[in-house]
Amino acid sequence: MKTSSPARGGSRSRRRAGRVIGRRIPRLGTRGQPEESRASILRAAVAEFAEHGIAGARTDAIARAAHVNKALLYYYFKDKDALYEAVLDHVFGGLRARVMPVFESNMAPRQKMLEYVGAYFDYIAANPRFPRVVQAEWMRAGEGSARMQRVAKEYFRPIFGKLSEVLREGIDAREFRAVNPMDFAPSLVGIIILYFSAAPLMKTLMKVDPLSEERIRERRAFVLEFVSAALFR
Amino acid sequence: MKTSSPARGGSRSRRRAGRVIGRRIPRLGTRGQPEESRASILRAAVAEFAEHGIAGARTDAIARAAHVNKALLYYYFKDKDALYEAVLDHVFGGLRARVMPVFESNMAPRQKMLEYVGAYFDYIAANPRFPRVVQAEWMRAGEGSARMQRVAKEYFRPIFGKLSEVLREGIDAREFRAVNPMDFAPSLVGIIILYFSAAPLMKTLMKVDPLSEERIRERRAFVLEFVSAALFR
């Protein structure tokens, strides 16, 4: 058959059953670091889901990348779907943790908004694979999959709620232009996220590496300026 | 096994081998409307790829939705991959056709930019499934798949080139703020596209239907204002 997927594989992993000539490799597991094994699987799953999407992801590939036996995936996670769900919690949980504190502080709306955008950007910039995982999620079925419902309630609603508050304050204080949160929020997310998920494409279009440190700094500045100009009076 | 996909199916199609009691159903194919058959397959493919991503799309499902035998897919298209490529050409070809004429006209940069954004928005609004297909594409492998190379060269480069020109003109005329096209372009795309690809998610978050006619009108106005405020001096 030999369909679509470009036959990834290779590097059959030189490691042979946990022991290496001179030194002991701290073989994952075996009372070693169960936490670390789980984390390793999760890391690998993020990468795999990001590159190949939810259906294209191969559990074998995840296990291999995590240097772990496939059976261990099913020791820690019920099935592929549960693993994906764990990935979502990891990604969005991290975002929420990074971003919510900003809303708790007592800055002026302007400042608060800038901090929020900056924090959001930094989180994504530090994990440029995340947008692809995310998009794999909201690419899903027309109506809300049960999974999406949960993710929306647990992560998006609180952030969206707080963001709406800030907007309200800013608008009432005549500092912000009057925008509908339902318009502003997805626009912001789009600006931040798409740059990263389109990075591979941009790389082929320009000569610059869109993910170089310098470029990212520039991009960050642009996003803040752009949003400021668009929102602030 | 019973993994991810929610067992779509149903409607086993009452039509039985071309003949129906009273009237002849204009059975697709068999010297019927070959053009229509091809188009029907493409339509179905757009929907399927949008909903389930490239690897998640099922050729059986596409055939069923197109009311056509699966083998006919392979009569018209070499394989699943070629079909996906045809979908891409359909989507991006349409966009290019809609958007490029704007650049040929001789409006002032300001006006030209607004026309461009409007045309882009309208095209997507008229085909809200397209963003998901698109994103399935640039979600793909880290580096440029050969396919992405082609799509980039054929569709994105010309548009990006023209957009850059307009930006240059506007900036030189002191009408636009000085922005890097490499920053502006993906931001714009993000603002336009993400609203639609996130629509299902938003639907669960708010009570409003994000795709109602009224909402789309509002959204369009917002996008134009937002971009104006951010770009124009």
Added chain:
DNA sequence: TTCATGTAATTAACCAGTTAGTTAAGATTG
């Protein structure tokens, strides 16, 4: 008019490769 023949369009049935998930047995270590 009729009949044979060619050809584009279409189908039902099938096949072979892939893949999620399982299982049984054993290894390692605190």
Added chain:
DNA sequence: CAATCTTAACTAACTGGTTAATTACATGAA
């Protein structure tokens, strides 16, 4: 001992793709 983990073989279901037959129409000779 119990928790953590490996190995490796196995299976049930699925899915892309093929094949051989079939249908409807067009053409042109008789």
